[in-house]
Amino acid sequence: xxxxxxxxxxxxxxxxALAPLILPMLPPAAIERGAALLLVRLARAEPRLIAALAAxxxxxxxxxxxxxxxTLVLAHGGGRPPTxxxxxxxxxxxxxxxxxxxxxxxxxxxxxxxxxxxFFSRALTVTGDSAAVVMLRNTxxxxxxxxxxxxxxxxxxxxxxxxxxxxxxxxxxxxxxxxIEAFHRALHADAAETQAEPPSLAALRAxxxxxxxxxxxxxxxAEENPAA
Amino acid sequence: MRPIRYLELxxxxxxxxxxxxxxxxxxxxxxxxLADATTARNYxxxxxxxxxxxxxxxxxxxxxxxxxxxxxxxxxAGATALWRRALDTAAEAGADAVILADLGVLDDAAxxxxxxxxxxxxxxxAANPLAIAFYRERFxxxxxxxxxxxxxxxxxxxxxxxxxxxxxxxxxxxGTMVEGRCYLSSYITxxxxxxDGVCAPAEHVAYREDGGxxxxxxxxxVMNRFAAGETRSYPTPCKARLVTNGEASYLFEEPV
Numbered sequence: 001x002x003x004x005x006x007x008x009x010x011x012x013x014x015x016x017a018l019a020p021l022i023l024p025m026l027p028p029a030a031i032e033r034g035a036a037l038l039l040v041r042l043a044r045a046e047p048r049l050i051a052a053l054a055a056x057x058x059x060x061x062x063x064x065x066x067x068x069x070x071t072l073v074l075a076h077g078g079g080r081p082p083t084x085x086x087x088x089x090x091x092x093x094x095x096x097x098x099x100x101x102x103x104x105x106x107x108x109x110x111x112x113x114x115x116x117x118x119f120f121s122r123a124l125t126v127t128g129d130s131a132a133v134v135m136l137r138n139t140x141x142x143x144x145x146x147x148x149x150x151x152x153x154x155x156x157x158x159x160x161x162x163x164x165x166x167x168x169x170x171x172x173x174x175x176x177x178x179x180i181e182a183f184h185r186a187l188h189a190d191a192a193e194t195q196a197e198p199p200s201l202a203a204l205r206a207x208x209x210x211x212x213x214x215x216x217x218x219x220x221x222a223e224e225n226p227a228a
Numbered sequence: 229m230r231p232i233r234y235l236e237l238x239x240x241x242x243x244x245x246x247x248x249x250x251x252x253x254x255x256x257x258x259x260x261x262l263a264d265a266t267t268a269r270n271y272x273x274x275x276x277x278x279x280x281x282x283x284x285x286x287x288x289x290x291x292x293x294x295x296x297x298x299x300x301x302x303x304x305a306g307a308t309a310l311w312r313r314a315l316d317t318a319a320e321a322g323a324d325a326v327i328l329a330d331l332g333v334l335d336d337a338a339x340x341x342x343x344x345x346x347x348x349x350x351x352x353x354a355a356n357p358l359a360i361a362f363y364r365e366r367f368x369x370x371x372x373x374x375x376x377x378x379x380x381x382x383x384x385x386x387x388x389x390x391x392x393x394x395x396x397x398x399x400x401x402x403g404t405m406v407e408g409r410c411y412l413s414s415y416i417t418x419x420x421x422x423x424d425g426v427c428a429p430a431e432h433v434a435y436r437e438d439g440g441x442x443x444x445x446x447x448x449x450v451m452n453r454f455a456a457g458e459t460r461s462y463p464t465p466c467k468a469r470l471v472t473n474g475e476a477s478y479l480f481e482e483p484v
Contacts, residue, residue, distance in 0.1 A: 122457075122460065126435065129431075130430055130434060130435065131272060131429070131430035131433065134271060134273065134430040136273070137273070138242070138272060138274045139273040141242070141243050141246070141273075142245055142273075144248075215234065215235065219235075221234075222234040
């Protein structure tokens with residue numbers, strides 16, 4: 001049952017962090033092959049996703065990651081399972097094109113970042129039939145997609161050690177980022193201390209504290225007098 | 229069921245994944261709709277099938293939370309079957325309440341599902357004690373969702389007089405037209421937010437490059453022009469940048 005699936009064990013953002021490092025090194029044919037295999041893995045992990053895509057109207061959406069040399073075309077709907085193939089020169093025109101960085105596209109696919117936010121911040125661009133892209137995005141949002149888990153699943157018996165290695169690399173990267181951020185804060189600590197908070201912001205903080213205290217008193221009163 | 233604190237946190241969910249996320253984030257209650265014209269957010273690919281609704285409600289109840297089902301659009305004349313069916317689906321799925329706007333749908337719910345709690349949708353635009361009293365007395369609503377344009381002082385004044393629970397929006401758009409009856413949307417797209425459930429249908433939205441700027445269009449009308457580097461927004465009429473007295477501004481509401 002869909003709602004009883006276990007949570008992913010891999011760190012979030014893993015696919016979005018690693019893909020830009022690995023995929024640009026691959027030739028277009030390899031990217032196409034890998035994408036097709038990934039789709040097979042996703043279909044096994046989440047068959048309802050495939051059924052939902054098949055139930056949409058027939059649509060071709062070109063997906064272009066700015067770091068890659070290949071543009072992929074997702075053909076779905078019309079009762080047929082989706083396919084992911086390389087866009088060929090002279091091939092049929094897609095209904096829409098979705099373009100952005102690999103990280104943004106993976107974040108969109110995994111539902112980690114709101115698609116509207118990505119589009120409005122220009123991390124993603126959409127041309128052509130925007131309704132088709134909205135429909136695709138909304139359909140993908142219905143499911144919890146884990147690209148990293150699906151990709152590691154392609155490694156067969158090496159998936160478990162690979163996922164441990166990837167998780168370790170992710171921890172090392174996070175620890176490194178945390179140290180850099182702490183160093184940055186310490187470097188600018190003096191400047192932060194001398195910078196006075198604008199009076200309007202200080203007033204808002206005071207109002208927020210006052211309302212929080214009032215809400216806490218109301219909640220206590222409600223608990224003590226539930227019938228009131 | 230988890231006891232409601234002084235303030236009940238009610239969150240929307242457009243998909244089953246969003247329902248789980250809202251509950252994981254601490255929502256006391258989630259509201260959602262079916263994937264058809266009976267809900268006022270009928271965007272393609274969104275919302276719940278009857279099966280997904282049943283699963284979502286079962287999941288929420290297992291977590292001690294509530295689920296409200298919005299059947300809050302207005303049926304077309306002579307075509308009420310979809311709305312009646314939506315009420316039946318919500319009742320069979322175990323919804324904790326239905327959120328309704330249309331008088332006929334309220335009446336139908338009160339007659340055929342008298343034990344199903346009824347909330348008055350913001351789409352009914354009931355903004356004064358007389359209107360709310362009518363719905364309370366005639367259809368025994370338990371809660372009213374107040375229009376978004378009311379000030380906090382107005383909300384407080386209403387709560388003191390209406391005798392039912394009140395729900396207010398704490399986040400999101402203002403909806404500066406009469407709730408549920410945006411004539412701007414209808415005029416521009418030919419689609420009705422109150423019957424079709426979308427105020428800016430995706431199939432009427434287009435973005436065009438224009439000399440380095442981006443035009444956001446709805447139904448062929450330009451809603452906004454974004455300069456290079458400017459954050460863009462979805463082209464809804466109430467958040468359009470309009471020229472009045474020779475000056476372009478967000479006349480009704482700024483896009484979020």
